[in-house]
Amino acid sequence: MDLSQVKMVVSDMDGTLLNSKHEVSNRFFELFEELQKRNILFVAASGRQYASIVHKLEPIKNDILVIAENGALVKEKEKELLVTPIQNSLKSSLLSKIDKIDGAHAMLCGKYNAYFDGKSVPFLEQLKEYYASYEIHEDFSTVTDEIIKIAVYHNISAENHIYPAMKDLEDQIKVKVSGLNWVDLNHTDANKGFALEKLQNEFGISSNETMVFGDYNNDLEMLGKAKYSFAMENAHQNVLKVANFKTSSNNDFGVERILEKLLKS
Template sequence: MAGVTPATEQQPEPPATDGAGAVPAAPTVPRLIATDLDGTLLHDDKSVSERTVAALAAAEAAGIDVFFVTGRPARWMTVVSDHVHGHGLAICANGAAVVDLHQGPRFVRVRPLLPEDALAVVHALRAAAPGTAFAVERTGGIHHEPQYPPLSFDAALTLGPVEKLLSEDADQAEQPILKLLAHHPDLAPDDFLAQARASAGAHASFTRSSPSALLEISALGVSKASTLEQCCAERGITRDQVMAFGDMPNDVEMLTWAGMSYAMANAHPAVLAATNRHTLANNEDGVAAVIESVLNR
């Protein structure tokens, strides 16, 4: 993934229109829709609007596969699990896992980060950005250092130094590592991302989706785009038959890969620059607006 342009104070450009104030129509009807969740499909309160539910169902009824492609872990997918239709699959953890939401969720594919690569990242980031705290996201849950900011709704299974969390005798060490997470209390988010890529990019893939300085670190080559490409190849779907939606740096590769890409009006500047097709903001059901325009053709 190319370096991300640092965020500025500029306001996002208004959505591109067809001259009549409407969201621009796709050049062709897609075979697969790939959409991010937070800041894209979901409203800011993490709800799925009735309009969006109807649009997703209509797309599936028209024979268009819909894939949720998110940085979320599988256990956070209950908000949309009822809206995955026939295939039941979603891409989670920025491409590190494909899960069947109809069954558990059940892990169908895992692209793990090896402990030795994660440890190399830890050493490089500690040297480049002192004060960084780490968490380890495994298939069974999250484990983190005491200084890592905790989530009230997703408590750590284990607290301890990251070296211990990555060791062979760590709790749940038999479970694959999906992501290493790195948080810095002081650095600007895009500056932290650029610094991490420069210092540790030889060991892993770096991205971010949080408004804070929280980096999401996967195995080299793992991204939303690369896993989506695998899923499409298995279905005989080419990139020009894929429509994608996103709002944050972890979506840039997917938007660049897909033949029909839309940035949300509320998107990060790097995402707005990744495609010249912009739709309405997430709170205005921008994904649904495009799907409706496709199905109305």
């Protein structure tokens, strides 16, 4: 595996760059400095909101590119490179459908704020890990922000309890199981692969010069945009099938181990 041509590294956050305690390792920040010296771009690509991603990567936030909300928002520092909101005509019908799913809790995700309703307050401590900037509205109809994603939380299994009820809408909306407890709803054009292709075109970097790390179904499209696509050992079976390579788990420095090989090349 010749990694000497890699010019862009793209990593998912939860289950990938972050360990199970939702931490970024000190080793990663050291390796990032070496990537910078070699003019290799780093992209954080997550289902998380922008504010949460840059909070996790605070020391390097001004030196990275960010794909947030599964590709619905792409930013370079404060410059917006891509915004793909959900059609307003769909929003209310999606919320009505979610409301009928037992144990489901919807969050509206705007460009800069997340919005929870009263039903989500009991889960606020869990939700705050993923949303650094949020407001609580008793009624979602009072939210006037442009919505770029609807995240749906289930405390047991989103894949078993939420996805089956929403998958019939896949011709209208992107439905992605993004973690054990999460299903994300985005515009059909909003996915990490579409966003990554935008960045590749912007910076003149080919798929043969791109390295991608992922672990869950919302990473599938972006894994397809890179020759050097890596599934984490802890990845969903769908990701293990699609990725060209495999690395160790997020708790065993899977990303860092490959970056060390990249730097040696």
